[in-house]
Amino acid sequence: MxxxxxxxxxxxxxxxxxxxxxxxxxxxxxxxxxxxxxxxxxxxxxxxxxxxxDGKRDLMSSFLEHIIDQYEGSVDVGSDADPRTELDARIDQCLFGPDFEEFSHWDRMKVYHELFAHARNDEEHRETFTEHYDRIRGSIVEVIEAGIEQGVFRDVDPVRVGQLITDMIHVARERRLALGHEDAPEEMRASIDDFVVERLCIDEES
Amino acid sequence: MxxxxxxxxxxxxxxxxxxxxxxxxxxxxxxxxxxxxxxxxxxxxxxxxxxxxDGKRDLMSSFLEHIIDQYEGSVDVGSDADPRTELDARIDQCLFGPDFEEFSHWDRMKVYHELFAHARNDEEHRETFTEHYDRIRGSIVEVIEAGIEQGVFRDVDPVRVGQLITDMIHVARERRLALGHEDAPEEMRASIDDFVVERLCIDEES
CATH class of the missing domain: 1.10.10 (Arc Repressor Mutant, subunit A)
Structure with missing residues (x-):
């Protein structure tokens, strides 16, 4: 035992x-x-x-879960936080942090984006990756759904807007990693606010 | 001679x-x-x-120029087209076409995105790539500047909005190529309209 x-x-x-x-x-x-x-x-x-x-694929699946757990586990909002606060915290988390022990946020993101890019050449890896990708997008979608339910977000398609925010986060990190545009994450944070979150929130436009 | x-x-x-x-x-x-x-x-x-x-780098530089020329050259708007029409045509071009002889749009995009991804591991390649990337973003920025000048677009920061549109196009193609999300370009086209272009245009909101 x-x-x-x-x-x-x-x-x-x-x-x-x-x-x-x-x-x-x-x-x-x-x-x-x-x-x-x-x-x-x-x-x-x-x-x-x-x-x-049980082999490389099993390990990689656990590894992706491990990265996601680190991100999800370290989002620092109380369980009673309002959806806007939680959405902001999750976006910040994905764009800027956290650092863990020997690996900085960008060390981890470099690995994550390589795993993403590799999916284009490997059907089996793509399958493993997609399962975990769905979970990453899912946590943004859930906050949007909660906001709509509580009447603080407009009645948008939560999956479509969640995908858009996930995409915007992804491309800013990608551009920083690939082209060395150091300010891409900060710029994108402002654009997500101005072009998406502001329009999502009912209060800010009334 | x-x-x-x-x-x-x-x-x-x-x-x-x-x-x-x-x-x-x-x-x-x-x-x-x-x-x-x-x-x-x-x-x-x-x-x-x-x-x-003069070697691999020189050839790759010409090759990138060649891809961009194909895209720029085939944008089918008259020189007197209004900025909104031209912006739409350029976005469509980057997301959906054109096909050239033996290479489809997605054949070309697969190569382009690999060149982009490779920039993260190779400083020399990054330099070459960045030069051409600036030109790609530049053609979107120019249309926005023209629209502001003609009073049909709001007085936004053209580089910031041009970068945002370039990023949105990039990530939709990337997601289709890496994860096989076939509808990513169409979805993103709608999101660019709803979240960016609509807000850019003065007429549509007045």
């Missing part, structure tokens, strides 16, 4: 594997990544990877 | 090299591309590549 100590150990091991995956992806990129590269980034024997994960 | 026939021959040769470059990029991707791969896609000897271009 698993004891609480065993569970902590298993969580720690998975956490160590996730961090090793980050380092390996940063170093090698996704297409050339082998499980042994991840093993080389760990102090443990790489057999633990095979014990915890 | 170069005769008109020589000039036509030189233009044809460069055109043939551009098409061979497309095929080679589609087949091998940018990072592994060697000039000899382009040579293999041509019926001519690959020495003509070295005669016309």
């Amino acid at each position: 698993a004891t609480p100590d065993d569970e902590i150990a298993a969580t720690d091991t998975r956490e160590a594997i996730m961090e090793a995956t980050f380092r390996a992806l940063k170093r090698r990129g996704y297409s050339d990544l082998r499980l042994r590269d991840i093993g080389e980034e760990m102090s443990m024997t790489r057999q633990v990877i095979h014990y915890h994960f | 170069a005769t008109p026939d020589d000039e036509i021959a030189a233009t044809d040769t460069r055109e043939a090299i551009m098409e061979a470059t497309f095929r080679a990029l589609k087949r091998r991707g940018y990072s592994d591309l060697r000039l000899r791969d382009i040579g293999e896609e041509m019926s001519m000897t690959r020495q003509v590549i070295h005669y016309h271009f």
Whole structure:
């Protein structure tokens, strides 16, 4: 029977594997990544990877979940925050932070955007990625739905507007990473406000 | 002295090299591309590549210019078209077309987006790419400036709004290519209208 100590150990091991995956992806990129590269980034024997994960695709799926959890878990709004406050916090989170221990926001985003780009060349990876992408977009869509329900947002199509905001966040990060436009995230934050959120909010235009 | 026939021959040769470059990029991707791969896609000897271009970077710069020229040259508006019509035509062009001979719009966009993504890992390529990217954004910015001058668009910051429209176009193509969201360009077309162009136009809101 698993004891609480065993569970902590298993969580720690998975956490160590996730961090090793980050380092390996940063170093090698996704297409050339082998499980042994991840093993080389760990102090443990790489057999633990095979014990915890059923191959590269399974590991990558957990890895994407891990990144998303870090973002979702660190959105700092109370459960009674109004939808506008929560929407703002989520957009800021996706554009600007958070930093975790050894990996900055942009270290993580570099890896995330490489995983995104790689989906164009690999049908299996695309499937894994799309599952997780839906969850990322979903958290924006949910806040918009809540806002409409509470009467603070206009009665828009929440999926369409959620997709638009997700797209705007994505492209600003992409442009910073690919072309080095350092101010793209701040510029986009202002544009999301002026062109989308302001129109979404019922109060601000009345 | 170069005769008109020589000039036509030189233009044809460069055109043939551009098409061979497309095929080679589609087949091998940018990072592994060697000039000899382009040579293999041509019926001519690959020495003509070295005669016309001073290495991979010079060729890629011409290649980017070639793609942009195809887009700019095929925007089908008269010189006296009003800014709104021209803006619409340019956005449609970037999102949906045109097809040229053996390469469809999406064949070309796949290559273009790979060149964009590659800029994140290669400082020299980034420099070349950025020059051409500025021209792409510039043609949208110019139409907005003309519209403001003619009093049909509001007095916005043309560079900021031009960048936003360029970003929105980019991310819709990217999402279609990477995640296979076939309807992303059509959805984005509607969003650009509803959230940006409609607010830009003075008539529509008065």
